[in-house]
Amino acid sequence: MTLLRDPLLNKGTAFTEAERAALGLRGLLPPCVLTMETQAERVLTNLRALPTDLEKYVALNALHDRNEALFFRVVVDNIDEVQPIIYTPTVGLACQKYGLIFQRPRGMFISSRDRGQIAEILKNWPYPAKLIVVTDGERILGLGDLGANGMGIPVGKLSLYSACAGVHPEQCLPVVLDVGTNNEELLNDPYYLGLRERRLTGEAYDSFVDEFMQAARKTFPDVLIQFEDFANHSAFKLLHKYRDEACVFNDDIQGTAAVALAGLFSALRVSGGKLKDQKILFLGAGEAATGIADLVVSAMMAGATEAEALRRNWLVDSRGLVVSGREGLSGHKLRYAHAGQAPIADFLTAIKTLKPTAIIGVAAVGGAFTPEVLKAMAELNEQPIVFALSNPTSKAECSAEDAYRYTEGRALFACGSPYDPVTLSGRTFVPRQGNNSYIFPGVGLGVIASRSRLVTDEMFMAAAHALADCVGKEDLAQGSLYPALPRIREVSVRIAAAVADVAYQRGLADGPAPNDVKALVQSQMYEPKY
Ligand SMILES: O=C([O-])CC(=O)C(=O)O
Numbered sequence: 001m002t003l004l005r006d007p008l009l010n011k012g013t014a015f016t017e018a019e020r021a022a023l024g025l026r027g028l029l030p031p032c033v034l035t036m037e038t039q040a041e042r043v044l045t046n047l048r049a050l051p052t053d054l055e056k057y058v059a060l061n062a063l064h065d066r067n068e069a070l071f072f073r074v075v076v077d078n079i080d081e082v083q084p085i086i087y088t089p090t091v092g093l094a095c096q097k098y099g100l101i102f103q104r105p106r107g108m109f110i111s112s113r114d115r116g117q118i119a120e121i122l123k124n125w126p127y128p129a130k131l132i133v134v135t136d137g138e139r140i141l142g143l144g145d146l147g148a149n150g151m152g153i154p155v156g157k158l159s160l161y162s163a164c165a166g167v168h169p170e171q172c173l174p175v176v177l178d179v180g181t182n183n184e185e186l187l188n189d190p191y192y193l194g195l196r197e198r199r200l201t202g203e204a205y206d207s208f209v210d211e212f213m214q215a216a217r218k219t220f221p222d223v224l225i226q227f228e229d230f231a232n233h234s235a236f237k238l239l240h241k242y243r244d245e246a247c248v249f250n251d252d253i254q255g256t257a258a259v260a261l262a263g264l265f266s267a268l269r270v271s272g273g274k275l276k277d278q279k280i281l282f283l284g285a286g287e288a289a290t291g292i293a294d295l296v297v298s299a300m301m302a303g304a305t306e307a308e309a310l311r312r313n314w315l316v317d318s319r320g321l322v323v324s325g326r327e328g329l330s331g332h333k334l335r336y337a338h339a340g341q342a343p344i345a346d347f348l349t350a351i352k353t354l355k356p357t358a359i360i361g362v363a364a365v366g367g368a369f370t371p372e373v374l375k376a377m378a379e380l381n382e383q384p385i386v387f388a389l390s391n392p393t394s395k396a397e398c399s400a401e402d403a404y405r406y407t408e409g410r411a412l413f414a415c416g417s418p419y420d421p422v423t424l425s426g427r428t429f430v431p432r433q434g435n436n437s438y439i440f441p442g443v444g445l446g447v448i449a450s451r452s453r454l455v456t457d458e459m460f461m462a463a464a465h466a467l468a469d470c471v472g473k474e475d476l477a478q479g480s481l482y483p484a485l486p487r488i489r490e491v492s493v494r495i496a497a498a499v500a501d502v503a504y505q506r507g508l509a510d511g512p513a514p515n516d517v518k519a520l521v522q523s524q525m526y527e528p529k530y
């Protein structure tokens, strides 16, 4: 019976006659033995009959908790259909309703009441974690502070690790650090499952996170820790504090950067432009914006000086254009606070003044790429680059349809959430997601496979190139700047191999490089089957 209740071992009605006899399962299952294929069909039939995405999320979650192999089989074989349910955009709604839809816990909840005992508590996790995705829930996607409800994000990200890159589910540990929430609605929600208190700040917060970091590394030696959906003020601080001593990265800064840079490489293959000649205007000046800009600057420096490259990247935040001398700018924006430019209050005027070749939306202000913004970009550029990367769909700067319509089909477009193909004047465009989900699974696999001690920016640069290399002419011809999702496991292998190569070249890996890095990576991949 225990076996039927263990999602990592359960096969349900697919246990064979021999297994049923040997494992004491006779009489505990209906007599018919089904194949995994039939089970998967049944799952899909049930799923498709459900009226809402949230119900589909709940159903898939329940399957995940019953039978992991079947769950991952269904995800891998139907990634286009299922990823938007277990990941963005539906996961955002699931986090907002986390207390309401709660059935079984998944992952570990470490709350500020656990201070002093975190190492002890982590021992309750029964598996040898090699990969932790951790959030404190303060900035969940573009939805803001969702406190402990943010757990949906580490769970969703780790599902993609197993589905898209074959990191074994047993190695994956989702963690929420519950340091309270400042979200009034949640504090008053009878179903909210986190601590009903305001967020820890300052030294109390820092020392709590530090206790977690030390405890996690002690309990799970060599573990890779991915920071996810922390607010800006914590994200930069934590990354800089730990990146040189521990195997960590921040997905919202570095993963997003790599996926955006890969999208730019693809866009430039279409337009024929050079990266160093682009002028990029970001709407947003947080983790994603400066993460992307920093990686773009490094890439531009192949053909330009650092000063020239910096000057080709501009940020607009909630107070207007970031320029030198503006008061109260936080540290991460200072590289882009350029001199010799008067302040500009709004995005449209900034476009008309600076004449960018690309706009990248990462501010979680839904609809901010208005028809006027898109038309202005189309007037300035034969093929304007328009990336509307904010998440979930309600926060997207513009829809795919608007991006194509208001630029007469000339936009080179990418979006943070999935959009259906758009047909305009007889031409069909297939927009694809500029979402870090193309990057983090492969990066994690590469780091784990090479047992790298650290995760470096050079690895994200390598990942961006590897991803861009997977985009074919047929993709570009239909407006796709990324490869099709069903190819994601192959894409992840290439990214992982590129990342592992960097680890070996830089002496960060554990041991010498094998003859065939790609084969090493592939040999470690989990395949969902019985
Ligand atoms: O989760 C996603 O879809 C992308 C991401 O990291 C974020 O929006 O914070």
Ligand SMILES: [Mg+2]
Pocket: 141, 228, 229, 251, 252
């Ligand atoms: Mg994120």
